[in-house]
Amino acid sequence: MDFYIFIVGALLLFAALDLIVGVSNDAVNFLNSAIGSRVASYRTIIIIAIAGVVIGSVFSSGIMEIARKGIFYPQHFSFEVILIVFLAVMLTDIILLDVFNSLGLPTSTTVSIIFELLGASFMAGILFTISKNEGINEIWKYINFESTNNIVSGIFLSVLIAFTAGAVIQYLCRLLFTFQFEDKLARYGAVFSGVGITSIVYFLLIKGLKGTTLIDKDTNAWIGENTWLILASLAVVCTLILFIVQKVLKVNPLKIVVLAGTFSLAMAFAGNDLVNFVGVPITGLLAYQNWAASGVPAGEYYMDYLAGNDVIVPNYMLLISGIIMGLTIWLSAKAKKVTETEVNLGRQDEGDERFKANAISRSIVNSSLMFSKAFGILIPRSVIKRYENSFEKKKIKEATETHDTPSFDLVRATTNLVIASSIIAWATSEKLPLSTTYVTFMVAMGSSLADKAWGRDSAVYRVAGVLSVIGGWFVTAFIAFTVSALFALILYKGGETATYILIAIVFAFLIVSHLRFNKKEKESKKTKDRLKILANGDMNTVQKYQSLVSSTVSEIATNYNLILEGLIGGDIVKLESANRALIDLEQHGYNVRSQSIKYIKTLSTNDKQTAQAIILSSDFIQDLAQSTKFLSDEALFYIKNLHVISDQEFLSDLKMLDRKMNHFFNLVLVSLEQTADEDIESIRTERDQVRSFINEKLDFQISNINRAKPSTKEGILQTNVFLQSRDIQAVLMRISKMFVKLYETRMNPSALQGE
Known part of the structure; x- marks a missing residue:
């Protein structure tokens, strides 16, 4: 019995862990x-x-239908085998969701739990059948194929419904409001928002209260009988309140709907996904409690109890679950990572694309463009013009807005x-366990498509991203089934030791995953911090880019020094550190180049000097990064493959080169930081x-190759060190020259005309 108590305790601990990794992935559903x-x-x-989330968890009906008998028939399993199935499922679920969280990809906790239960129970059914010496055909009695098929079909049908509804309704809303929706908002905003909140309340509270244990049957019946009266009254009241808020308090009613919708979607998520x-x-x-009261051995006690009774979770357990989910949303860095992926795929403007285009995404976009052209021939020009006017996007006028603009608008x-x-x-x-991830993701993709967010510049990348996410869903099902079946096999055959x-x-996997993720996030934060200088409101654009270039030169100088020291000492640690950096x-x-193009778009057409400074800086x-990286690759390849620098004169030249380049790096850095005191000469x-x-030593190395005939790899290394160093110092000179001259021009504008 002690072993079974341990397993049940482990399951409850895994419940808390699964809430953490699960909500980290599903937070995207209601936050994006x-x-x-x-x-x-x-x-x-x-x-x-x-x-x-906390309120939604309490309003959950609490009936654990999927785990009870949605995927398999528990009456055919003994208590001992049931625990093996459940433990295999939880171990798989935690690992699977954590992997997707670390990758920053949304996946379906519903699909994962379904296929984990299917894989574990299928394997347990085979092993249990063999242990009882039954015929191989008996294994099919363990799986509830009809229910599983209905659940999976419903989930994938919801994908089509969600995408279509998102595209069609957003198209109609955009035609009504346009992207310049301020004028239309004054006329239709309160009514539109009132209807939106009414629909939220209807589906969330009135329909949601249908299965909860928090209200009695009489109240539930009264709500059902007076639904339309309640809705009509609610629509009128909401519209009036929002009208007053809009006119008197000058608050955009769409903001209220979005915040109310965030609350409602989080509540709906908790009610639907808590079972997962x-x-x-x-x-x-x-x-376990049912078996412990029976007095029958675990291997002989069959789970008729699970087949014949509703497994209703006490409200206090639902509340605890909600609190854990709430804390996870607040604290989880992985939740933010997953949210970024979905927001970026649906953003209205162009920018850095996370996913690379592929043949499938290009084919889909090409086919869509051809269809669009063919369809456009049949539509009157006046209709097309009105449509294009409705979908004309706002122009961004201020450069400062390019850093923190919304990915899409309130409509x-x-x-x-x-x-x-x-x-x-x-x-x-x-009681349909659809995937909240599939629904919210496909609604977001449908609405972004209707909004023309996937233009020619971004369509192939966005489609590739959507295909990657959807492909990940199928991978989820396959991995969930396979790994849970494998774990069930190990647990069944290995017993307590296994x-x-x-x-x-x-547990070791989770710890390592957490450490790796934190390391990656620190690196990602460092990357973002490098561009923070561009958001500094106390500096003009040229100063921002001068500071950005200065910090890059400083990092290049450090890594250049590491490369030469690594070569001189044969230190692979220094070389690998420089290569990673x-x-x-x-x-x-x-x-920087991508950000620079955005900046130039916002400049005045007469500000050519600033535009030139921006593009040349990037x-x-x-150039600096590529030249130094090429030198790093050569040096790392040479030392990593156990090659030795045999030429002592070359080693001496490397030390001298390091000193001279270090001095020149410092001189350029001073010119960037104290430009007013610098003389370009x-x-x-x-x-x-x-x-x-550098030229002298390069000529010597070329002659030395002809005379001493070193190995090909050593000859390549020797010449490349000087070639790349020459490129680096040339770029450094151009950097210093440009910013010193820009400073002189700002101080003396007539100098530019006199040249």
């Missing part, structure tokens, strides 16, 4: 619209979502939330000395 539209501060959005996280452990606990955020929460709440009231080892391995700097160069950063003189030294 509010965060993407920046309707309020991140803190305010999170607090509203937490309130919705705590259903299996709590069902295991109740099964789309409202559509996303109202449609998604309505579909999910309705499904919950009908159970302890497997649990220890899962330069990979980040190379990506930083691409990010080009300098890329003194910098040029120092540059000439460094360049002469």
Whole structure:
């Protein structure tokens, strides 16, 4: 019995862990619209979502239908085998969801739990059948194929419904409001918002209360009989209140709908998805209590109890679950990671695309463009012009707005939330365990498509991203089935020893995953911090880019020094450290170039000097990073493959090169930080000395290759060190020259005309 108590305790602990990893992934479902539209501060959005999750968990019906008998027939399993199935499921679920969280990809907790139960129970059924010496055909009696088929079919049908509803309703809303919706908002805003809140309340409360244990049957029956009266009254009251709020308090009613929708969607999520996280452990606990009272051996006690009784979770357990989910939303960095993926795929403007285009996404976009052209021939020109006017987007005028603009506006955020929460709440009231991830993601993708967010510049990348996420859903099902079946096999055959080892391995995996994720997030934060200088309101644009270039030059100088020291001492640790840093700097160069184009779009057409400074700065950063990275690759390859620098004179030249380049790096950095005190001629003189030294040594190395005939790899390394160093010092000179001259021009504008 002690072993079974341990397993039940482990299941309850895994319930808490599963809530954490599950909500980290599913938080995207109710956060993406509010965060993407920046309707309020991140803190305010999170607090509203937490309130919705906690209240929604209590309003959950609490019937753990999937875990009880939705996927398999528990009456054919003994208590001992049931615990194996449940433990295999929880171990798999925690690992699977944590992997997707670390990758920043939304997946379906509903699909994962279904296929985990299917895989574990299928394997347990085979093993149990063999142990009882029954015929192989008997294994089919364990699986509830009809229920499983209905659940899976319903989930994938919801994908089509959600995408279609998102696209059609958003298209109609955009035609009504347009992207310049301020004028239309004054006329229709209160009515539109009132209808939105009414639909939210209907599906969330009226339909949602249908299965809850918090109200009595008489009250529930009265609500059902007077639904339309309640809705009509609610619509009128909401519209009047929002009209007053809009006219008197000057508050955008769409903001209220988005915040209310965030609360409602979080509440609907908790009601629908709670079963995915705590259903299996709590069902295991109740099964244990039933078995313990029977006095029958665990291997002989069959689970008729689970087949014939509703497994209803006490309200206090639901509340505890809600609190854990709320804390996770507040604290989880992985939840933010997953949310970023969905928001970026649906954002209205162009920018850095996370996903790469592929042949399938290009084919889909090409086919859509051809269809659009063919369809356009049949539509009158006047209709097309009106349509294009409705979908004309706002022009961004201020450069400062490019850093923190919303990914999409309040009209789309409202559509996303109202449609998604309505579909999910309705499904919950009908006891249908649809995937909240699938619904919210496909609604968001449908509405972004209707909004023309996927233009020619971004369509192939966005479609590739959507295909990657959807592909991940199928991968979820396959991995969930396979891994849970494998774990069930290990637990069944390995007994207590295998159970302890497997649990220890899962905990070790979670610890390692957490450490790796934190390391990646620190690196990601460093990348973002490099661009923070561009948001500094106390500096003009040229100063921002000068500071950005200065910090990059400083990092390049550090890593250049590491490369030469690594070569001189054969130190692979230094070389690998420099190589990792330069990979980040190379990506930083691409990010700066992308940001630079956005900046130039916002400048006055007469401000050519600033535009030139911006584009040249990004080009300098890329050139420096690429040249140093190329040198790093050569050096790392040479030392990593155990090659030795045999030429002592070359080693001596490396030390001298390191000193001269270090001095020149410092001189350029001083010119960038104290531009007013610098004279370009003194910098040029120092540059000439460094360049002469490099050219002299390069000529010597070329002659030495002909004379001493070193190995090909050593010859390549020797020449490349000087070639790349020459490129680096040339870029450094151009950087210093440009910013010193820009400073002189700002101080003396007539100097530019006199040249």
